[in-house]
Amino acid sequence: MAYEKVNELNLKDTELRLGLPGTEQEVKQEKEVSCVRSNKRQFDEETLNEEESMPPTKTQIVGWPPVRSYRKNNNNNSVSYVKVSMDGAPYLRKIDLKTYKNYQELLKALENMFKFTIGEYNEREGYKRGSGFVPTYEDKDGDWMLVGDVPWDMFSSSCKRLRIMKGSDAPALDSSL
Amino acid sequence: MNYFPDEVIEHVFDSIDSHRDRNSISLVCKSWHKIERCSRRTVFIGNCYAINPERLIGRFPCLRSLTLKGKPHFADFNLVPHEWGGFVHPWIDALARARVGLEELRLKRMVVSDESLELLSRSFVNFKSLVLVSCDGFTTDGLASIAANCRHLRELDLQENEIDDHRGQWLNCFPDTCTTLTLLNFACLKGETNLAALERLVARSPNLKSLKLNRAVPLDALTRLMSCAPQLVDLGVGSYENEPDPESFVKLMAAIKKCTSLRSLSGFLEVAPRCLPAFYPICQNLISLNLSYAAEIQGNHLIKLIQLCKRLQRLWILDSIGDKGLEVVATTCKELQELRVFPSDLHGEEDYNAAVTEVGLVAISAGCPKLHSILYFCKQMTNAALITVAQNCPNFIRFRLAILEPNKPDHLTSQSLDEGFGAIVQACKGLKRLSVSGLLTDKFFLYIGMYGEKLEMLSIAFAGDTDKGMLYVLNGCKKMRKLEIRDSPFGDAALLTDVGKYKTMRSLWMSSCEVTLGGCKRLAQNAPWLNVEIINENENNRNGEDEREKVDKLYLYRTVVGTRKDAPPYVRIL
Numbered sequence: 129m130a131y132e133k134v135n136e137l138n139l140k141d142t143e144l145r146l147g148l149p150g151t152e153q154e155v156k157q158e159k160e161v162s163c164v165r166s167n168k169r170q171f172d173e174e175t176l177n178e179e180e181s182m183p184p185t186k187t188q189i190v191g192w193p194p195v196r197s198y199r200k201n202n203n204n205n206s207v208s209y210v211k212v213s214m215d216g217a218p219y220l221r222k223i224d225l226k227t228y229k230n231y232q233e234l235l236k237a238l239e240n241m242f243k244f245t246i247g248e249y250n251e252r253e254g255y256k257r258g259s260g261f262v263p264t265y266e267d268k269d270g271d272w273m274l275v276g277d278v279p280w281d282m283f284s285s286s287c288k289r290l291r292i293m294k295g296s297d298a299p300a301l302d303s304s305l
Numbered sequence: 306m307n308y309f310p311d312e313v314i315e316h317v318f319d320s321i322d323s324h325r326d327r328n329s330i331s332l333v334c335k336s337w338h339k340i341e342r343c344s345r346r347t348v349f350i351g352n353c354y355a356i357n358p359e360r361l362i363g364r365f366p367c368l369r370s371l372t373l374k375g376k377p378h379f380a381d382f383n384l385v386p387h388e389w390g391g392f393v394h395p396w397i398d399a400l401a402r403a404r405v406g407l408e409e410l411r412l413k414r415m416v417v418s419d420e421s422l423e424l425l426s427r428s429f430v431n432f433k434s435l436v437l438v439s440c441d442g443f444t445t446d447g448l449a450s451i452a453a454n455c456r457h458l459r460e461l462d463l464q465e466n467e468i469d470d471h472r473g474q475w476l477n478c479f480p481d482t483c484t485t486l487t488l489l490n491f492a493c494l495k496g497e498t499n500l501a502a503l504e505r506l507v508a509r510s511p512n513l514k515s516l517k518l519n520r521a522v523p524l525d526a527l528t529r530l531m532s533c534a535p536q537l538v539d540l541g542v543g544s545y546e547n548e549p550d551p552e553s554f555v556k557l558m559a560a561i562k563k564c565t566s567l568r569s570l571s572g573f574l575e576v577a578p579r580c581l582p583a584f585y586p587i588c589q590n591l592i593s594l595n596l597s598y599a600a601e602i603q604g605n606h607l608i609k610l611i612q613l614c615k616r617l618q619r620l621w622i623l624d625s626i627g628d629k630g631l632e633v634v635a636t637t638c639k640e641l642q643e644l645r646v647f648p649s650d651l652h653g654e655e656d657y658n659a660a661v662t663e664v665g666l667v668a669i670s671a672g673c674p675k676l677h678s679i680l681y682f683c684k685q686m687t688n689a690a691l692i693t694v695a696q697n698c699p700n701f702i703r704f705r706l707a708i709l710e711p712n713k714p715d716h717l718t719s720q721s722l723d724e725g726f727g728a729i730v731q732a733c734k735g736l737k738r739l740s741v742s743g744l745l746t747d748k749f750f751l752y753i754g755m756y757g758e759k760l761e762m763l764s765i766a767f768a769g770d771t772d773k774g775m776l777y778v779l780n781g782c783k784k785m786r787k788l789e790i791r792d793s794p795f796g797d798a799a800l801l802t803d804v805g806k807y808k809t810m811r812s813l814w815m816s817s818c819e820v821t822l823g824g825c826k827r828l829a830q831n832a833p834w835l836n837v838e839i840i841n842e843n844e845n846n847r848n849g850e851d852e853r854e855k856v857d858k859l860y861l862y863r864t865v866v867g868t869r870k871d872a873p874p875y876v877r878i879l
Contacts, residue, residue: 191382191791192766193648193682193709194740196439198465198493203600203623203649 214242214261214292225284231276238263242292249276260295311336315344324349343367350374351811353391353415354836357866358399369408370434371396375415377814377860378764379789381439384816384858386842388873391415394424395871401428409434409460416440422447426454434460434488444469445494452478459512460488470496477502486510490517492541492572497521508533517541520574524549524557531560539593540564541572549580558583571595571621578606588613592640595621597647608633618642618675623649624661624682631665635672643678644669648709660709663690670697678703685716686743691725695732704729705740711767711792714744721745727752730760737784740764750774754781765790775799779806789814797824804831812862820859823852828861829879836868837861837879848877 212221221241228234235246247258254274255262263275267286275283275290318341321327331341347370350356361368375391393415400407407429417440425432432455445468451461452475476499479486486506491498498521507513507530515538516530522543531537549557557580561567567587576599591614596602602610603625611617611630617638624646626634634641646661663686669676670693677700686708706726714720722743730736730752737759741749745768753760754777761784769775775795778788780803788810796819807813822839829837840858868878 189711191379191384192711193707194382194764194766195648195682196381196465197383198439198467199597199647202493203598203647209601 210287210289212290215294230280262293262295264293265290311340314340318344346370352862354869355864358396362403362405369406372411373415374413379814380414390871392871393417394421397421397425406431408432411436412440413438416442418442419444419447423450426450431457433457436462437466438464441467445471445473445475449475449478457485459485462488462490463493466493468494470494472496474499479506484509487512488515492517492519494519500526504529515539518543520544525553528557528560531564535563536566537564538566539569540567543572544575562586569593573599573602576601578602581606581610585613589615592616593619597621597623600649612637616640621645623647625649628661628665631661632668635668640675641673642675645680646682648682660684663687666690667693670694677701680705682707684709687715687717688722688725692728695728699732701733702735703738706742708742712744723749730756735759738762742766746770747774750777753778757782759784762787765793767792769793772796772799776802779803786811790818792817794819796820800824801828807835808863814860816858820856821852822854822856825856825859826879834863835861836864839877840875842875
């Protein structure tokens with residue numbers, strides 16, 4: 129901080145006020161977060177280049193935020209309710225992703241809930257031979273993805289909501305139609 | 306001069322509970338020392354390495370209740386490696402061999418093994434109460450020993466421990482003759498619970514006042530449990546089914562209505578919010594509500610519940626309550642004394658909207674005049690808000706504010722938060738515990754030194770500019786007992802200026818600071834009554850002698866028994 133120092137006495141130190149720090153122009157500190165000093169930084173070189181201008185996010189500092197590890201471990205997966213919409217249905221539903229162990233269970237539940245058939249998943253072509261509906265989901269980045277491409281665990285932790293699209297609305301996803 | 310027989314003096318001492326007062330009494334004269342030590346029933350040891358079991362027993366042979374704390378506080382946040390220490394076994398072993406009539410054992414951040422629990426259960430005939438907080442190292446097998454062998458067990462309180470759940474039948478191990486339970490808390494167990502055994506146990510425990518269930522106890526079981534324990538004062542609900550049928554719901558509601566003594570509610574670990582209305586009838590009696598693990602109770606459901614809890618004194622909640630929700634708390638809970646707002650999203654989601662801000666904090670401070678303890682995780686703060694809070698609530702004893710992003714300045718003015726936190730310390734003359742965050746300079750520390758007269762525990766992270774900061778604290782805070790600092794630019798000069806200060810403190814923790822090996826060595830030389838521990842997880846440089854090398858983690862504490870013998874290889878005691 130750029131205080132005036134007179135004879136090692138920082139005069140600003142003794143100026144105590146409880147009011148707002150009014151007109152002083154205090155330079156915004158570009159404080160280097162000192163986790164740089166520790167060798168606990170967890171992101172690799174690639175992300176370092178991308179994120180140079182951003183401060184490290186909270187997940188990359190050990191022990192911060194200061195939440196007991198028991199609480200951290202026991203609270204992270206407890207919310208898994210996601211909204212499910214189906215094109216043409218009058219209202220949405222909500223399901224708890226945690227109750228399903230794999231895609232098969234999830235898709236079956238969706239089929240039961242909305243009374244339709246999804247068809248077979250195929251890595252190359254998406255869903256074929258169903259009733260024309262394709263399950264998609266919105267991930268953490270806000271992108272709409274086809275359900276089934278990534279491993280189940282990755283899907284269930286990044287899925288924010290589900291949308292069962294009519295086949296004709298999703299030409300890019302389900303190339304069989 | 307004693308004009309009274311010893312028994313009379315002892316009788317007078319009996320009415321003095323505070324261990325600090327009893328410590329003072331024992332210093333008056335030899336005679337009082339002797340009477341006091343033989344009549345002391347309850348001993349509190351804040352650092353298990355400050356003394357050893359033999360000396361404890363030598364001084365207090367008649368002790369009944371022992372509280373021990375092991376690892377340093379920052380161990381809670383994964384800053385202390387596994388196996389650092391804090392083993393309870395030597396204590397239980399020594400107490401058993403000396404045939405101390407132990408009745409109560411309370412442990413925090415200690416390593417407990419099944420063998421220790423087994424030994425405990427077999428060694429003390431009158432053992433009544435076991436409280437384990439943030440401990441690890443044991444399994445449900447250890448609990449089975451306690452259940453089976455402690456004939457007069459009254460309390461088994463497991464709070465936030467990491468317990469290996471062997472899914473065994475530990476609840477079955479309580480003999481049919483065990484009817485003395487008053488408190489049973491197994492909320493932290495992860496596995497299935499033998500419901501039949503639990504129901505039988507509860508049914509034969511007429512004095513059971515506190516029951517906290519784990520995830521595995523479903524709705525209909527909860528109903529049955531509450532029906533046979535309408536005398537409950539404190540209930541931790543485990544889980545609910547997602548879609549209860551109307552009949553089950555009605556039964557639950559009827560059971561809850563009968564629990565007219567219920568004052569404290571917690572748990573709701575997995576809950577469908579639609580079941581909450583079953584609890585509405587007893588909300589007006591609640592003085593304590595812990596929904597900090599109830600991530601699924603949000604929005605209107607949460608608000609409706611809180612609006613009924615007009616007598617609440619203690620509230621633990623997730624930040625998904627939002628500022629609006631806190632405003633409801635402020636208008637409803639006029640008796641509120643303690644508030645904790647925990648972060649619900651711990652994975653750095655960029656679109657983190659469901660947090661609280663300074664708005665919620667100010668609302669609470671304005672609406673709750675009796676507030677004296679707060680733990681608040683938020684995404685932003687301003688000096689103006691903190692100053693207002695200080696004016697509204699000069700009675701804080703504990704003030705812990707954690708802004709999620711380190712070094713974050715006042716989000717309106719971009720300045721440091723020195724003035725805001727300074728206002729808190731200045732206004733709250735009774736402040737004993739303070740944790741700070743956000744952008745802070747040496748000036749903040751100056752305020753602490755000037756105004757933190759009663760401050761006993763201070764937690765610092767990513768703060769300060771120079772050694773002066775730490776020195777202000779060490780010089781100014783006469784009552785400081787526990788100081789913990791991470792990622793701050795304090796070095797050898799601050800560490801070494803007043804070595805005698807550490808005699809008056811329980812411990813000091815410094816990690817990712819500027820202290821060097823040389824500085825720590827000099828400290829250890831000048832203070833033989835301190836254990837100066839260096840934790841160095843880097844295997845390659847464990848016994849390096851480069852004195853300019855920065856120390857990763859330093860933990861020092863006063864002790865009367867010298868260097869401990871149970872330290873792992875990565876701990877170097879100077």
